[in-house]
Structure formats: C-alpha cells, structure tokens
Amino acid sequence: MRIRFFLIVLLLFSKSHSQELLNGKVSFINNENKSIPLEGVSIYWQESSVGVISDVNGNYSIPFIKSTNLLVFKMLGFKEDVVTINKIINYDHILKNESNDLDEVIVSKRKNTIQKSYFKTQNIVNVSSDELLKAACCNISESFETNPSIDVSYSNAITGVKQVRMLGLESPYLLITEENIPMVRGASQVFGLSFIPGTWVESMQITKGMGSVVNGFESISGQINVELKKPINDAPIFINVFSSNMGRKEMNLHLNKKLNEKFSTGLFLHADKNSTIHDNNSDGFLDHPKYKGFNFFNRWQYTDLEKGVVGFLGFRFMKNEKDSGEDVDNMKVKRLPWLSEINTNRFDSNFKFGYVNPEIPYETIGAQIAYSSHEQKSFFGIRNYDINHNSFYSNFIYNSILGNTMHKFKGGFSYSYDDFDEIVDTEKRNYNRKDKSFGSFFEYSYDDLEKLSLVAGLRYDFHNNLGSFFTPRFHIRYQPLERSVFRFSVGSGRKSSNIFSENQGVFSTGRKIYIDNNNGNFYGLKSEKASNYGISFRQGFLLNNQEGDITVDYYITDFINQIVVDWEKQGELHFYNLEGKSFAKSFQIELDYQISKDIRIKSAYKNYVVKKQYNSGFKQNPLTPKNRFFTNIDFSSKPIENGSYWRYDITYNWIGKQRMPLHSMYPSLITSNGLSPSYNLINTQLTRVFSSKFEIYIGGENIGNYNQINPILDSTNPFGLNFDSSQIYAPIMGTMLYIGIRLKL
Amino acid sequence: MRYLFVLLFFISSFIYSQDINNKSVKTSFKVSGVCEMCKLRIEKGAIKIKGVKYASWDVNSNKLSIIYNSNKINIDNIHKNIAKFGHDTDKYKATDEVYQSLPECCYYKTLSIH
Numbered sequence: 001m002r003i004r005f006f007l008i009v010l011l012l013f014s015k016s017h018s019q020e021l022l023n024g025k026v027s028f029i030n031n032e033n034k035s036i037p038l039e040g041v042s043i044y045w046q047e048s049s050v051g052v053i054s055d056v057n058g059n060y061s062i063p064f065i066k067s068t069n070l071l072v073f074k075m076l077g078f079k080e081d082v083v084t085i086n087k088i089i090n091y092d093h094i095l096k097n098e099s100n101d102l103d104e105v106i107v108s109k110r111k112n113t114i115q116k117s118y119f120k121t122q123n124i125v126n127v128s129s130d131e132l133l134k135a136a137c138c139n140i141s142e143s144f145e146t147n148p149s150i151d152v153s154y155s156n157a158i159t160g161v162k163q164v165r166m167l168g169l170e171s172p173y174l175l176i177t178e179e180n181i182p183m184v185r186g187a188s189q190v191f192g193l194s195f196i197p198g199t200w201v202e203s204m205q206i207t208k209g210m211g212s213v214v215n216g217f218e219s220i221s222g223q224i225n226v227e228l229k230k231p232i233n234d235a236p237i238f239i240n241v242f243s244s245n246m247g248r249k250e251m252n253l254h255l256n257k258k259l260n261e262k263f264s265t266g267l268f269l270h271a272d273k274n275s276t277i278h279d280n281n282s283d284g285f286l287d288h289p290k291y292k293g294f295n296f297f298n299r300w301q302y303t304d305l306e307k308g309v310v311g312f313l314g315f316r317f318m319k320n321e322k323d324s325g326e327d328v329d330n331m332k333v334k335r336l337p338w339l340s341e342i343n344t345n346r347f348d349s350n351f352k353f354g355y356v357n358p359e360i361p362y363e364t365i366g367a368q369i370a371y372s373s374h375e376q377k378s379f380f381g382i383r384n385y386d387i388n389h390n391s392f393y394s395n396f397i398y399n400s401i402l403g404n405t406m407h408k409f410k411g412g413f414s415y416s417y418d419d420f421d422e423i424v425d426t427e428k429r430n431y432n433r434k435d436k437s438f439g440s441f442f443e444y445s446y447d448d449l450e451k452l453s454l455v456a457g458l459r460y461d462f463h464n465n466l467g468s469f470f471t472p473r474f475h476i477r478y479q480p481l482e483r484s485v486f487r488f489s490v491g492s493g494r495k496s497s498n499i500f501s502e503n504q505g506v507f508s509t510g511r512k513i514y515i516d517n518n519n520g521n522f523y524g525l526k527s528e529k530a531s532n533y534g535i536s537f538r539q540g541f542l543l544n545n546q547e548g549d550i551t552v553d554y555y556i557t558d559f560i561n562q563i564v565v566d567w568e569k570q571g572e573l574h575f576y577n578l579e580g581k582s583f584a585k586s587f588q589i590e591l592d593y594q595i596s597k598d599i600r601i602k603s604a605y606k607n608y609v610v611k612k613q614y615n616s617g618f619k620q621n622p623l624t625p626k627n628r629f630f631t632n633i634d635f636s637s638k639p640i641e642n643g644s645y646w647r648y649d650i651t652y653n654w655i656g657k658q659r660m661p662l663h664s665m666y667p668s669l670i671t672s673n674g675l676s677p678s679y680n681l682i683n684t685q686l687t688r689v690f691s692s693k694f695e696i697y698i699g700g701e702n703i704g705n706y707n708q709i710n711p712i713l714d715s716t717n718p719f720g721l722n723f724d725s726s727q728i729y730a731p732i733m734g735t736m737l738y739i740g741i742r743l744k745l
Numbered sequence: 746m747r748y749l750f751v752l753l754f755f756i757s758s759f760i761y762s763q764d765i766n767n768k769s770v771k772t773s774f775k776v777s778g779v780c781e782m783c784k785l786r787i788e789k790g791a792i793k794i795k796g797v798k799y800a801s802w803d804v805n806s807n808k809l810s811i812i813y814n815s816n817k818i819n820i821d822n823i824h825k826n827i828a829k830f831g832h833d834t835d836k837y838k839a840t841d842e843v844y845q846s847l848p849e850c851c852y853y854k855t856l857s858i859h
Contacts (some may be wrong), residue, residue, distance in 0.1 A: 040857055042856060042857070042859030043851070044780075044782075044850050044859070050848070050849055050850070051780070051782075051849050051850030051856075051859070052849060053846070053855070053856050074856075074859045075859070076857070216853070359771060360769070360771075360799075360812065361799065361801070362798070362799050362812075399796060401799070403798065404792050404797055404798045404799065405792055405798065405799050405800070406792060406793075449789050449792070449793075450851075
C-alpha cells in the first residue's frame with residue numbers, strides 16, 4: 001500500500017516536473033561590445049527529442065526534462081555551447097562567434113575514460129588513452145591497475161613480472177591482440193605485455209567472456225585488444241620522460257609526419273633502464289631486476305578515402321636485458337652467487353589492408369598479415385631456458401549484408417604457422433614443435449536498431465596438433481529500456497600450450513619438473529579446451545542530475561580439458577592433464593558514478609571461485625584471492641582560460657586471502673589454515689596540465705608500503721630443492737614515487 | 746577434401762552476395778530533416794522498408810543515399826514510405842498529422858539545421 005502511494009506521488013511529481021518550463025534569452029556581443037538578441041538559435045536537451053528555437057527577441061522557453069541536464073545552444077556561425085542546468089531558473093546565454101577566441105577551451109562534459117556501451121552486443125569496455133595516463137607508467141601490463149575488469153597480480157620475486165587475470169584466470173587463457181592480430185602468445189606470454197610501451201597505445205578494448213570467431217579459437221576467458229597510435233592522428237612530436245625513486249628511467253619519443261595526401265609515417269621510440277640495486281627485505285636478493293630495454297617501431301599508413309583504401313605497414317624491433325638474483329657485492333657468505341639473466345630480442349612486421357567499396361559501402365574486405373620472431377635466452381641459477389618462436393599469421397575477412405544492413409555477416413579464412421624451439425634445463429630437454437592451422441569462419445549479426453541484437457559465429461579449424469574442430473560462439477543483447485541492458489554470451493575456445501614459457505616462474509625455484517606423459521601433442525600432454533558462458537546486466541541511473549550505472553555480471557568457465565600446473569608439493573612441479581572438474585566462476589558488481597562535474601567514482605567488488613581437481617584434491621587455485629574490492633576516484637578541475645587544469649586520481653585495492661600451497665614453510669605470517677593475509681594497496685597520481693602541449697605528473701604506487709615479508713623461500717640456500725621465489729601474494733617492492741613530463745609539439 | 750568443403754562454403758557465400766548486387770540500384774534524393782534525431786529516424790525508417798538494403802542520410806545536404814533491390818520495390822514506393830513517417834521527400838510530402846507528431850527538434854519546416 002505504502003509503495004503504491006509512493007509510486008503515485010512519484011508519478012505526479014515527475015509529471016508536474018516535466019511540464020515546468022525553463023526560460024531565458026540568447027544573445028551575442030557584437031564588435032561594439034553591445035549585446036544583440038539572436039533569433040533562430042536551436043536549443044535542445046542533449047540526446048533527447050526536446051528542442052525549441054529562439055524567437056525574434058532571442059527569447060526561448062523549453063520544457064524541463066528529467067533525463068538529462070545538458071542544454072545545447074547551436075547556431076551556424078557561432079560556437080556550439082553545452083551548459084549544465086540543474087534547476088529551473090531564468091537562464092540567459094551568450095553565444096560566441098566561431099572565429100573569436102579559438103584558443104579558449106570550453107569543456108562541456110567530461111568524457112568518461114572508460115566507456116561501456118549500451119549498444120554493443122558483446123560485453124566490451126573501451127579504455128581510452130586518457131585512462132592509461134592514470135597508471136604510473138610505462139607499459140601495458142601496468143596500465144590495468146585502474147581498471148576493475150582486469151586484475152594485476154605479482155607473480156615472481158626474481159623477475160618482478162606482473163601478471164594480468166580476467167574472470168579469475170591467468171593471461172594464457174586470454175586472447176591478447178594488437179589491432180586484432182594475436183600478439184602476446186607463445187614465447188612472449190609472460191613478458192609480452194610489458195614490452196608494449198603505454199604511450200604507443202591509442203585505446204584498448206576489453207571483452208569479457210567469449211570473443212569473436214573472426215580472431216581465432218584461442219580466447220577462453222576474454223580478449224584484450226590494443227589499438228596503437230596512428231601516424232595520421234598522433235601529435236607530430238611527442239616526448240615523455242619518467243623517473244622514479246626506485247631508479248627506474250623511461251623515455252618515449254614519437255615523431256609523426258604526413259608525407260602527402262595519402263601517406264603518413266610514424267617513428268616510435270622507447271627506452272627504459274634501471275641500474276640501481278634495492279634489497280629492502282634483506283634477503284640478499286634484488287627486489288627488482290636491473291634492466292635495460294629498447295623498442296623501435298616504424299609505421300606507415302596509406303589512406304585513400306575516394307577509393308576506399310586504408311593500409312598499414314609496420315616494422316618493429318625490441319631488445320630487453322634483465323639481470324637479477326643475489327646482490328653480489330653485499331653477500332654475507334662466500335659461495336657461488338645465484339644469478340639470473342633474461343635476454344630477449346623480438347622482431348615484428350605486419351601488414352594490414354582494408355577496402356570499402358565506395359559504391360557499396362556495406363561491402364568491405366580486410367587482410368591482416370603478420371610475421372614475428374621472438375628469441376629469449378635466459379638462465380636462472382644453474383637452470384637454462386631458451387626459446388625461439390617464429391610465427392606467421394594471416395587473416396582475410398569479407399563483410400557484407402544479407403538483405404539489408406540490419407543483417408550483416410563476416411566470412412573469411414585464416415592461416416597461421418608457429419615454430420617453437422625450446423631448451424629446458426639441459427640440452428637433453430629440447431622441445432621442437434610446429435603448429436599449423438587453417439580455419440574458416442562465418443559470423444552473422446542482427447540488429448533491430450532498437451532493443452535486440454545478436455552475433456552468432458562459427459569457425460572450423462584444421463590444426464596439426466589440435467585436430468579438426470568447430471568453435472561456436474553466440475552473443476545476445478536485449479535492451480528493454482533506454483538505460484537497462486542484458487547481455488548473454490556462450491562459446492568454446494581451445495589453446496595450444498607452451499607450459500614452460502607460460503610458467504617461467506618455475507625456473508627461479510629448486511623444484512624438479514615432472515610431466516605426466518599422456519601421449520598428447522604438447523610435451524606429451526593433451527590440449528586445453530573450455531567453454532565459457534556468462535550473463536551481464538547494466539542499469540543506468542540519474543542521481544542528483546549526474547549519470548551513473550551499476551553493472552552486475554556472472555561468468556563461468558568450464559574446462560573440458562586442461563593442463564594442470566601443480567605447485568602443491570614442495571620441491572616439485574607437476575604438469576598433468578585434468579582428471580575431474582575444473583572451473584572458474586566470477587561474480588562482479590560494479591558502480592560507476594559521476595559524483596559531481598569534477599569527480600567520478602568507480603567501485604567494484606569481485607568474487608572468484610577458481611577450483612580444479614589436483615592429484616592431492618579438489619582445491620581453489622593457489623595465489624588466487626577469492627574476494628577483491630576496487631575503488632578509483634578521479635578528479636579533474638575546470639580548465640581556466642589558458643587551458644591549464646589539475647587532474648588527480650587515487651586507486652584503492654583490497655586483496656582478499658589467498659591459498660598458499662606451501663604454508664608450512666612460512667613463519668607465523670600465514671594463518672594456520674594456509675591462507676595469506678588480506679591487504680590494501682593504494683596508488684595515486686597528480687597531474688598538472690599547463691596547456692594542451694605540456695604536462696607534469698607526480699605519483700606514488702603502493703603508498704601504504706605493504707610488502708610480502710618473506711618473498712623467497714629458503715633464500716639462504718638458493719641451489720637447494722626448497723628454494724622458491726614463486727609463492728608471491730603481495731608486492732615485493734615498497735612505495736614507489738615517480739615524476740614525469742609529457743610534451744606534445 | 747575437408748579444405749575443399751570450407752573453401753566452397755566461403756566461395757558460395759561470396760557468390761551469393763555478388764548475386765544480390767546485380768539487382769541492386771544505388772540512388773540518392775532529398776529528404777527533409779534538421780538534426781541528429783532526424784538522421785536516426787530517417788535511416789532507421791528507410792532500412793525497415795522492404796527491399797532497402799542500405800540507407801545513410803546527411804544532415805547538411807539533406808541527402809539520403811540508398812541502395813535497394815529493384816526486384817522488390819520501386820523508387821516511388823520508397824519515397825512514399827519515407828513521407829509516411831513524417832519526412833518530406835522530392836516526390837511526396839508528409840501529411841500534417843504525421844508532421845505534427847514528430848519530435849519538436851525535428852520540425853524541419855520551421856527550424857534550421859542544428
């Protein structure tokens with residue numbers, strides 16, 4: 001009864017509200033500084049159907065509406081203005097001539113740096129380059145720390161490598177593409193993301209759950225696509241310099257040039273170095289490796305809009321050297337030091353071509369061809385690991401329609417070739433594998449242009465090691481109301497495994513490696529196969545005249561076959577095929593709200609149940625927190641006349657308890673039930689934008705200075721069986737402070 | 746053999762779409778409208794007319810570019826159908842009744858392009 005009464009009051013209120021009128025006058029200032037009324041100005045509420053026009057005296061009167069507070073003033077020859085109107089007042093507006101004050105910056109509405117679409121069928125989050133600026137620096141693996149869909153965890157005390165996870169699963173189960181060409185895979189699985197400099201990135205698309213069949217059969221828990229900067233849009237000269245108190249130095253230089261109407265080229269250079277030594281936990285081992293790296297990328301772009309042709313050609317070279325292990329100069333006992341070195345060389349080249357028939361705009365043809373060669377030579381104490389990976393990838397896509405543009409399809413085929421050559425520990429363990437696959441795909445999509453859209457895809461692949469198989473994938477979106485959208489996806493994915501390159505952490509342990517031969521094609525193991533299905537619901541709202549939304553999603557990944565990496569036994573690492581169940585269930589609830597014009601908050605709670613059947617029982621994955629909480633608040637001040645403003649953001653992460661397989665090895669720190677303690681992580685950054693050309697930023701990571709007390713097990717006896725640097729649940733390094741500049745010319 | 750199957754599958758889908766193109770006619774004409782809202786209305790309305798395969802409308806020139814299947818519909822009927830949902834074309838005018846029901850920002854008879 002009370003609810004009904006409340007509803008009636010609400011209805012009455014909203015009805016009377018919508019009939020209220022906002023009045024005002026529009027004018028402009030002429031050369032003699034006189035105010036002149038403007039007739040014929042369009043005045044409308046943004047993204048609504050409510051609009052009026054000003055009369056001879058410049059007067060207007062528009063019904064006040066609830067769905068938006070942004071009022072647009074528009075007239076030819078004048079600058080378009082968008083103003084925020086929160087209550088009914090008399091609002092007089094002055095329009096400015098288009099030619100005047102070109103330097104003045106008017107920010108009408110802050111663009112959200114993470115965009116979730118109501119209209120896309122798949123659950124895709126777009127991350128703009130502005131969002132990437134929030135993370136300290138400097139490469140992509142670090143840029144996910146401000147993003148609630150992806151978790152970053154520390155995975156190794158020697159290499160300091162950070163690992164990304166989605167839906168509770170490690171990065172090998174993600175398809176990571178660069179402009180839709182599979183990129184971080186095979187030999188580059190562990191370090192690949194850290195080899196892409198953040199400043200090169202234009203935007204990223206994060207797909208939760210199954211990706212499209214067009215990009216292959218590999219994605220299982222999701223897809224991350226990275227779009228690099230295009231020479232035609234990027235600033236002619238861009239310089240970025242970064243330095244931290246931990247001795248980290250980075251530099252980026254972009255040079256872009258438009259050669260003529262059709263050709264542009266860009267040169268992207270990146271260098272990083274850290275030669276300082278830190279051992280804050282006094283275990284005799286460096287907290288982070290010493291390294292130096294160099295990255296070179298030359299990109300050519302061809303655009304002919306009249307003929308509908310776009311082409312890209314790129315060459316890239318990367319070199320990285322990491323030195324780690326014991327601090328030789330400060331060793332307490334005289335013996336052979338435990339040292340490690342990882343040297344990587346990589347060459348990439350890719351060619352992309354797109355053609356849109358100008359006569360038939362819905363018909364397009366695309367081709368992607370890529371070649372890469374990745375070479376890693378490394379040793380960890382007395383263990384060696386070398387891998388050579390040569391890869392060729394090609395994909396041809398044809399887009400057209402069935403009947404009309406509400407029914408679209410993509411069809412095509414792909415061919416890929418991968419050659420792996422690995423030496424593990426000794427020459428006797430030499431693995432050589434060639435993966436060849438040819439596949440054909442077809443994807444149908446339907447959009448009723450209103451409430452319903454769906455994508456149904458199917459591909460068939462012939463793979464010399466995986467066999468011949470179908471990969472079906474299906475996505476549907478239903479949007480019953482303007483601000484409510486449901487999404488559902490289901491599909492399957494497969495993966496050829498590179499157990500050593502994916503689990504390089506094992507080399508910085510004394511563990512013996514055992515592979516339980518199962519007569520499969522991958523180190524004697526059978527390939528991995530999983531299905532993934534999930535549902536997501538998003539509800540937008542207007543509170544206090546500011547936009548916000550709540551997203552709830554639940555995804556399940558079910559493994560039909562998996563290569564289990566078993567760290568459970570001390571001194572041993574076992575690889576074997578799954579016998580029994582393995583699944584990852586991920587629940588996430590996320591709030592995104594623009595508190596005021598200047599402040600935006602994103603907050604998320606995540607729950608992961610990732611369990612599988614080990615030889616020793618059915619257990620949660622080790623080092624996988626069941627619960628996580630995330631909050632990011634960002635603040636941006638209003639730009640003043642010269643375009644300068646402040647930007648501030650703070651990210652808070654609470655990481656729940658994690659199962660530690662070797663908890664008996666740890667001192668009192670770990671609770672007796674074998675779980676690590678939960679902890680907090682805070683990162684923050686302040687940027688002063690002086691103009692669109694120059695900005696300075698300072699920031700801190702791990703402000704609370706939380707460290708894992710004893711990251712390396714048996715660090716005094718590094719050549720022993722119990723030596724282990726892979727049991728990492730928290731940061732190894734303390735607070736990092738940094739400063740950097742960005743210069744665009 | 747299986748490779749052949751996949752290739753045939755691909756080629757046949759290609760040929761199928763080529764086949765449609767033979768009956769396709771591309772044309773453009775003026776449709777009245779003044780804003781983004783009109784664009785949404787015109788494009789959505791046009792694509793839903795049976796036989797129309799593609800529709801794109803430009804606010805500044807008021808030009809609607811369409812591709813349609815001449816076996817399924819003639820150009821006169823397309824004009825007529827567009828006028829039916831409130832937007833004047835070169836050949837047909839919208840009735841006053843339908844025009845009045847347009848969103849306020851779409852009153853193209855009195856408003857300028859905004």
